[in-house]
Amino acid sequence: MKNFMMRLLAAKNYNTNLDDVALAILRVFIGLTMAFSHGLGKLPPNEMLIGGVSGMGFPAPELFAWLAALAEFAGGLLLAAGLLTRPAALTVIITMLVAVFGVHAADSFQQKEMALLYLFTALFFLLHGAGRWSLDHFITKKN
Numbered sequence: 060m061k062n063f064m065m066r067l068l069a070a071k072n073y074n075t076n077l078d079d080v081a082l083a084i085l086r087v088f089i090g091l092t093m094a095f096s097h098g099l100g101k102l103p104p105n106e107m108l109i110g111g112v113s114g115m116g117f118p119a120p121e122l123f124a125w126l127a128a129l130a131e132f133a134g135g136l137l138l139a140a141g142l143l144t145r146p147a148a149l150t151v152i153i154t155m156l157v158a159v160f161g162v163h164a165a166d167s168f169q170q171k172e173m174a175l176l177y178l179f180t181a182l183f184f185l186l187h188g189a190g191r192w193s194l195d196h197f198i199t200k201k202n
Contacts, residue, residue: 075191082190083141089180090139093151097177098132115161130154141193144184151181 101108104124112127113120130150137147155178163171189195 079191082187083192085180086141086144086184086189086193087139089177090135090137092135093177094132094135094139098128098130098135101128102132104128111162115157127154127157138181138184141189141195142198144189144193144195148181148185152178152185155181 101124104121104127108128109120109124112124117123131154134147134150134154137143138151155174158174159171159178163174
């Protein structure tokens, strides 16, 4: 019983295979959801997106609309694959910061919630990396 309680309350899973599975599942789900639920619909950027970017005061609003759409779509795909994970996560973080503090600044928490979830998940991958089940790991062959 004591061993069961220690495993139940453990702050870390010491079975690295389960850690790798959990990390890969989260990374792939978040990346694909970001790419296909949020990014793909913004490509190419429509007038509403470009107008919204312009309304926030960004210079070259068409360029910044493209960058935001690509950060969500390509950044999501890269995150899912675990390729260039940290740079991809950084582009998602920047885009979600603009979403939270720009697009949804006056909105309720419920309307900011999705952007905040993507923001903090991307922050996790920026700090942690993609894990062993990723293209980053395959390319660098780190243990």
